[in-house]
Amino acid sequence: MSTAIVTGTSSGIGLHTAVGLAGAGYDVVATVRDVGRADDLRAAADEAGVTLDVRALDVTDSAAAEALVAAVGEVDVLVNNAGRGAVGTLEQLSDADLQAQLETNYLSVARLTRLVLPGMRERGRGRVVTVTSVGGAVGQPFADAYCGAKFAVEGLMQSLAPVVAPFGVQVRIVEPAAVASSFVGSVQHSDPGPYDALLQAYLDRTAGAFASAQSPQDAARAVVEAVTSDEDRFRWQTSQSARQFVGLSLADLDGSRVLGATSGWLAPPSA
Numbered sequence: 001m002s003t004a005i006v007t008g009t010s011s012g013i014g015l016h017t018a019v020g021l022a023g024a025g026y027d028v029v030a031t032v033r034d035v036g037r038a039d040d041l042r043a044a045a046d047e048a049g050v051t052l053d054v055r056a057l058d059v060t061d062s063a064a065a066e067a068l069v070a071a072v073g074e075v076d077v078l079v080n081n082a083g084r085g086a087v088g089t090l091e092q093l094s095d096a097d098l099q100a101q102l103e104t105n106y107l108s109v110a111r112l113t114r115l116v117l118p119g120m121r122e123r124g125r126g127r128v129v130t131v132t133s134v135g136g137a138v139g140q141p142f143a144d145a146y147c148g149a150k151f152a153v154e155g156l157m158q159s160l161a162p163v164v165a166p167f168g169v170q171v172r173i174v175e176p177a178a179v180a181s182s183f184v185g186s187v188q189h190s191d192p193g194p195y196d197a198l199l200q201a202y203l204d205r206t207a208g209a210f211a212s213a214q215s216p217q218d219a220a221r222a223v224v225e226a227v228t229s230d231e232d233r234f235r236w237q238t239s240q241s242a243r244q245f246v247g248l249s250l251a252d253l254d255g256s257r258v259l260g261a262t263s264g265w266l267a268p269p270s271a
Contacts, residue, residue, distance in 0.1 A: 003027045004227065005068070005075055007059050007112070008082030009052075010034075013131060013179060015041050016220030017079060022050035024228055029072055031057035031082075059108035069115040074123070077227055078116045080109040080130040086145045087203075089195055098145050105149035110156060117164065124168040129226045130157055134177045134242050138249040141262055142195075142202050161234055172226045173235055177242035178206075178213035198266045205265045214239050 004021050008014040009030040018030040022045065030052045032038045038054050045052045057068050059082045069075060084104040086097060113128050120126025135143055136150035154173055161171035192199040222238035237243040252258050 001025065001027045002076040003029065003072060003074060004077035004079060005029045005031065005072060005112075005116070006079040006081055007031045007057065007108075009041055009054075010037050011040060012216040013176065013220050013223060014079075014081040015044055016217045017081060017131075017223045018052055019044050019048050019050060020220055020224040021077075021079075021227060022052055023048055024224060026077065026227075027053070029053045029055055029068075031055050031059075031068065033058050033082075059112065060103045062111055065108070065112050066115060069112070075116045075119060076125065077127045077129065078112060079223065079227065080112060080128070081223070082108065083131065083133075084146075087142050087199075088145065088192075089142050089199075090144045092193060092195070093145050098148070101145040101149040102152070105146070106152045106156070109153050113160070117169065120169045121164065121167040126169045127172065127227060128157075128160075128169065129172045129174060129223060131174045131176065131223060132157075134175050134237075134245045136173070136175060137246045138258055139262070141266055142199055158234065172233065174223050174226050174238060175235065175242055175246055176214065176219045176222075176238040177245055178209045179216055179219045179238070180210065180213040197268065201266050201268050214241075 002025075004026040006014055006018045006021065006028060009018040010032040018028050018041065022028045030041060032041065032054065033056070035054060035056045041052065041054060055068060057064055059065065082104065084101060086093075086101055088097065109130055113130075116126065116128070130153060132154050133146075133150045135147040136154040139147045139151070157171050157173050164171060219238040222236055226236045235246075237246055248261060249258050
């Protein structure tokens with residue numbers, strides 16, 4: 001049986017990805033920052049009739065990450081799902097704010113991937129699937145730190161993919177758009193100061209997007225597909241709206257299409 005490590009599984013996409021992969025026949029090591037908050041994960045596994053190996057992991061702890069990979073042994077699949085959100089424009093963001101985003105959304109992904117690569121390369125097989133975001137392709141107002149880290153991790157994975165492919169290791173990214181999960185409620189906010197009116201317009205627009213957000217179960221199906229599919233493909237989106245939004249940037253050679261669209265998010269609603 002193939003072994004998969006999935007990070008950030010206490011809720012949302014990670015929870016349903018772990019359960020989905022277990023249902024697909026994988027031996028799943030589901031990591032959470034605090035095993036005391038894994039009740040929903042265990043309940044979902046019980047409901048689906050699958051077994052998960054639930055382990056504690058703070059992905060920003062390099063020693064803990066190294067110990068986990070060593071304890072698991074042979075890792076066939078790594079799903080980098082743990083993430084952290086932030087709302088704030090650059091003037092309001094401290095170095096600590098920027099570093100926190102990089103630690104969770106970029107450096108921890110790089111670290112875990114680096115830890116599993118030697119075994120995958122030596123065995124001549126493996127898959128690394130990283131859940132990024134449409135914010136890894138399209139910069140968005142007041143998501144400066146978040147999008148910066150997600151852009152970085154997409155660049156890392158796109159650079160790595162052709163280098164490890166000759167060794168039988170496939171690298172893939174999954175880009176969700178708005179997903180209904182506790183991730184939204186845990187997003188860090190900065191004091192908007194002079195940007196208050198613009199931020200409020202952005203938040204109003206964002207609230208509307210999340211009101212019709214994709215379910216985490218549905219988004220997780222795309223992650224499971226990226227893990228299990230033999231299709232030779234680097235970039236996966238979780239919905240049609242995600243495909244359309246990412247396409248806005250990937251075909252935007254001079255940047256005008258993206259900025260034209262996102263600037264409209266900052267206009268106050270008409271009376």
